[in-house]
Amino acid sequence: MLDKFIRYFDKMIEVLKDINFGFILEIIFNLAILAIIFKFLDIFEEKMKSKISQSKQQTQMLQIIPAINRILKFTIFFIILASFLQTHGYSVSSLIAGFGITGLAVGFAANSAIANIFGSISIISDKSFQIGDYIKFGTYEGTVEDINMRSTKIRTLDNALTIIPNSVVANDAIINISAGHRKRIFETIGITYDTSNEKIERAVKIIEEILESHDEISKDYIVNLHELGDSSINIRVNAYVKTKVFNKYLKVKEAFLMELIKKFREENIEFAFPSQTVYLAGSNNEN
Numbered sequence: 001m002l003d004k005f006i007r008y009f010d011k012m013i014e015v016l017k018d019i020n021f022g023f024i025l026e027i028i029f030n031l032a033i034l035a036i037i038f039k040f041l042d043i044f045e046e047k048m049k050s051k052i053s054q055s056k057q058q059t060q061m062l063q064i065i066p067a068i069n070r071i072l073k074f075t076i077f078f079i080i081l082a083s084f085l086q087t088h089g090y091s092v093s094s095l096i097a098g099f100g101i102t103g104l105a106v107g108f109a110a111n112s113a114i115a116n117i118f119g120s121i122s123i124i125s126d127k128s129f130q131i132g133d134y135i136k137f138g139t140y141e142g143t144v145e146d147i148n149m150r151s152t153k154i155r156t157l158d159n160a161l162t163i164i165p166n167s168v169v170a171n172d173a174i175i176n177i178s179a180g181h182r183k184r185i186f187e188t189i190g191i192t193y194d195t196s197n198e199k200i201e202r203a204v205k206i207i208e209e210i211l212e213s214h215d216e217i218s219k220d221y222i223v224n225l226h227e228l229g230d231s232s233i234n235i236r237v238n239a240y241v242k243t244k245v246f247n248k249y250l251k252v253k254e255a256f257l258m259e260l261i262k263k264f265r266e267e268n269i270e271f272a273f274p275s276q277t278v279y280l281a282g283s284n285n286e287n
Helices: 002-018 021-055 061-087 092-126 166-170 197-213 246-266
Strands: 134-137 140-147 151-155 161-165 183-191 222-228 233-241
Touching (some): 021 061, 092 140, 092 166, 197 233, 233 246
Antiparallel strands (some): 134 140, 140 151, 151 161
16 A cells, blocks of 8 residues: 555656746746736726716717727737747747738728727827817718717707718818807898998998997907999908807807898898899981
């Protein structure tokens, strides 16, 4: 019995001799490093989410942070794995080549998805617009209702919901109308050529009085006799509404134009419309 036990013990010793404990310890050490780094990244992610939630600004960034965290984790894992294999004499170049071929195949399939993710990051980092803003770009125009990892959703003026890939949005010139500190009223008012000199001067004065009396319109307006058009004497109005809200701007502009029409009609100042006068030269025909 004792001899049998001794034989088993000797075999166990031989097996233990074949085990590379240094290799195992190195694996455990690298896994521990990975665990610590991943934990740090998770803590950083939670802090970023908490900070963004408290500020109540750029809340769509909450959808981007987890994706960035996963990309960082994969990159760190790949670097540590490649370093470990290189240290122990394994060919990293073949591994990279394998990833390259696989990445090429996946890249063709996921090209648009990756482009949309980077487009989302670009939109948010540039602070191009946020939910609720009224924007224009390309042939699109409307109010932003949602920004996610793939697309931007815009509610157009005809109440249609338009979904545009973020890769398209990020690569176009964006006009953020809501970001303006104030909105511009830029109008040309045409009155008829038979308007008297006194009424022309009065027309300019009426427009100035309306702008001056309106609390929502800045006082740095400009009203001037602009040009003699083909069918009208044109008065140019350049003024600014003190709001960033597009719908409010439209209401203020409407009130201004309604008051202008009312005052002009009260004082018999006629608006011009496109017209032509044809003069016919008469001739005497003798029979």
